[in-house]
Amino acid sequence: MLSIDRLRELIAEGSIDTVVLAFTDMQGRLQGKYIHGEFFVQDVLSHGAEGCNYLLAVDTEMNTVDGYAMTSWESGYGDMVFDLDLETIRRLPHVPGTAMIQCDLKLVDGSPLQVSPRTILKQQADRAARLGWQALSGTELEFVVYNNSYEEAWTARYLDLVPANQYNVDYSILGSARVEPLLREIRNATYAAGLTPESAKGECNLGQHEIAFKYDDVLSTADNHSVYKTIAKEIAAQQHKAITFMAKPNEREGNSCHIHLSLRGADGELVFWDEQTGQRTALYDHFIAGILTTMREFTLFYAPNINSYKRFQKGSFAPTAVAWGIDNRTCSIRLVGQGQSARLENRLPGGDANPYLAIAAMLAGGLYGIEHELELEPMMLGNAYASGAPTVPGTLQEARDLFAASAIAREVFGDDVVAHYTNYADVELAAFNAAITDWELRRGFERH
The missing domain is CATH 3.30.590.10 (Glutamine synthetase/guanido kinase, catalytic domain)
Structure with missing residues (x-):
């Protein structure tokens, strides 16, 4: 596992150019974003990233479905926050120049998203x-x-x-x-x-x-x-x-x-x-x-x-x-x-x-x-x-x-x-x- 200081060094020297931000959804799949290394250091590291909250309210085919309290067309399908867990930084050696960080999911007010699988286990x-x-x-x-x-x-x-x-x-x-x-x-x-x-x-x-x-x-x-x-x-x-x-x-x-x-x-x-x-x-x-x-x-x-x-x-x-x-x-x-x-x-x-x-x-x-x-x-x-x-x-x-x-x-x-x-x-x-x-x-x- 990498420290954040080591990840900064690898990005600065060009060994790492991509950082994957990932979380595990209801179906057990890794979902997230591929972030350019320099942008990660300059912008994402300080405050995390965002993604649509529908990602915890879809079926296996990624269809939007009814019945979830956290999302709906009426509420506009807002964002949730990818909160970086800096204890999970790792290289992905089978993918050139790439590291991964796993994330907790939070509401935009900073409170934990209670239905996230990682939050359920952490509790x-x-x-x-x-x-x-x-x-x-x-x-x-x-x-x-x-x-x-x-x-x-x-x-x-x-x-x-x-x-x-x-x-x-x-x-x-x-x-x-x-x-x-x-x-x-x-x-x-x-x-x-x-x-x-x-x-x-x-x-x-x-x-x-x-x-x-x-x-x-x-x-x-x-x-x-x-x-x-x-x-x-x-x-x-x-x-x-x-x-x-x-x-x-x-x-x-x-x-x-x-x-x-x-x-x-x-x-x-x-x-x-x-x-x-x-x-x-x-x-x-x-x-x-x-x-x-x-x-x-x-x-x-x-x-x-x-x-x-x-x-x-x-x-x-x-x-x-x-x-x-x-x-x-x-x-x-x-x-x-x-x-x-x-x-x-x-x-x-x-x-x-x-x-x-x-x-x-x-x-x-x-x-x-x-x-x-x-x-x-x-x-x-x-x-x-x-x-x-x-x-x-x-x-x-x-x-x-x-x-x-x-x-x-x-x-x-x-x-x-x-x-x-x-x-x-x-x-x-x-x-x-x-x-x-x-x-x-x-x-x-x-x-x-």
């Missing part, structure tokens, strides 16, 4: 800090690689694409080697951009791979996650390939985003593990119980799209049961590690999850469990798919209804956040319900 991290804890997390994100460019995929309507591997390459060295030029470039570029990639490995779907990154504080992890997804897509495009993080790109295994999370004391001391007894602490159990208690109501933040719910299939390593177990991959919450490494893994989110919202949901639920001293239910033994345990919502509609009616969501996130993201779900549902799918055409064009 939960601050809540943990007030209680004396720091929250740490790491993400494991899967994607599928195709030997087609994004333009070719679009023109082909995403049909008959050529996967980078023709068979299951889970943990296969040979299978990873087939796409190592791409994986290596992503690892090296993200490392140079301030991330710490740990490993890459093949997965089960055809052309599917995973890159994992070292844990960090929750805000840095979410920032890095968003940057990584953008860098990975840009490098794939440079190599005339396409990668997708969508939760269920075909009928085979979906793309997951397993999120690891733990709390530490303000000075790094263990709070999830009692070293004297070698056991979990009561605080850890309350935290797990809170995540489980809120899981169904907060699923909208873990699975934000219509397609997200296609991934939840029995026997698929994508969870369906609201249950926890020790190193049990059939559960939605899997406990791993001991001592310093003690942490929980949330296996519910897919590759399409917005990292700020998903981590915020985990942290909010866990803190709720601590504050209310919720009792942890018995551990799941055996196959959670066949256990009869409560299940996660099966559709976006069900998740939307649970979130909208959740008293806990309103307590921990606020009414404005609940209303905003309920409308997000309503917009997606309306768009999908109005669409004619290829499934309908294949089944009904001739035979109905």
Whole structure:
């Protein structure tokens, strides 16, 4: 990561000529502006930049839609402020002469924009800090690689694409080697951009791979996650390939985003593990119980799209049961590690999850469990798919209804956040319900 003084030096000497100001929108995408380096130093650095507030009130296609309190045609679609976080300055080595700064979003009066995903996560991290804890997390994100460019995929309507591997390459060295030029470039570029990639490995779907990154504080992890997804897509495009993080790109295994999370004391001391007894602490159990208690109501933040719910299939390593177990991959919450490494893994989110919202949901639920001293239910033994345990919502509609009616969501996130993201779900549902799918055409064009 770069200091602001170092960025000034690089711009002055001509090594950096472009500064990208970026924020993460509701859909988890980086949005923003490309700023000329000298203009950034002379003008933008002192007061930030502005952008239309509709950017947090559009659908995936960037259409203006109704139902959001913060924007409307009647209010004139005003501006919001890009407030530079100067702790996030990084080079983008795959793009010549370019650095990036991530931003918080504020209203023109300087107050935080409460429905911004980064603000939502920061508020939960601050809540943990007030209680004396720091929250740490790491993400494991899967994607599928195709030997087609994004333009070719679009023109082909995403049909008959050529996967980078023709068979299951889970943990296969040979299978990873087939796409190592791409994986290596992503690892090296993200490392140079301030991330710490740990490993890459093949997965089960055809052309599917995973890159994992070292844990960090929750805000840095979410920032890095968003940057990584953008860098990975840009490098794939440079190599005339396409990668997708969508939760269920075909009928085979979906793309997951397993999120690891733990709390530490303000000075790094263990709070999830009692070293004297070698056991979990009561605080850890309350935290797990809170995540489980809120899981169904907060699923909208873990699975934000219509397609997200296609991934939840029995026997698929994508969870369906609201249950926890020790190193049990059939559960939605899997406990791993001991001592310093003690942490929980949330296996519910897919590759399409917005990292700020998903981590915020985990942290909010866990803190709720601590504050209310919720009792942890018995551990799941055996196959959670066949256990009869409560299940996660099966559709976006069900998740939307649970979130909208959740008293806990309103307590921990606020009414404005609940209303905003309920409308997000309503917009997606309306768009999908109005669409004619290829499934309908294949089944009904001739035979109905």
